[in-house]
Amino acid sequence: MQETNTFDGTCKKTVPQAIFVFLQSNNFEDSIRKAISIGGDTDTIACMVGSISEAYYGIPKDLRNKALKVMPEELRKTIISAYEMKRQNETQKEIKNDIEQER
Numbered sequence: 001m002q003e004t005n006t007f008d009g010t011c012k013k014t015v016p017q018a019i020f021v022f023l024q025s026n027n028f029e030d031s032i033r034k035a036i037s038i039g040g041d042t043d044t045i046a047c048m049v050g051s052i053s054e055a056y057y058g059i060p061k062d063l064r065n066k067a068l069k070v071m072p073e074e075l076r077k078t079i080i081s082a083y084e085m086k087r088q089n090e091t092q093k094e095i096k097n098d099i100e101q102e103r
Contacts, residue, residue: 014041018048025049028057 021038025031031053035046068076 014044015048018045018052021045021049022052022056025053028053028059029063031057 017038017040018035021034022031025034028050031049032046035049036042038045068079071079
């Protein structure tokens with residue numbers, strides 16, 4: 001796969017590659033490693049694979065914490081705020097579903 005994959009930044013090429021890589025992965029870290037090793041437009045492919053993999057596998061706490069330690073403070077605050085909003089939305093949906101089921 002790596003030997004024949006050339007750089008092509010178009011969606012027509014990178015989206016199918018990202019989906020393929022995700023489907024071949026076993027966990028979050030495995031998916032990122034495979035995305036980088038596939039060759040071609042690896043940063044684009046890894047971004048897409050990382051997004052899909054986070055939604056499916058979640059990010060391991062140790063990997064998340066290492067990343068948060070090295071990023072700029074402003075970016076760290078933005079990411080933490082986004083996760084807090086996500087948790088609030090999930091809690092609100094859960095409460096709404098519970099109420100609707102009781103009716």
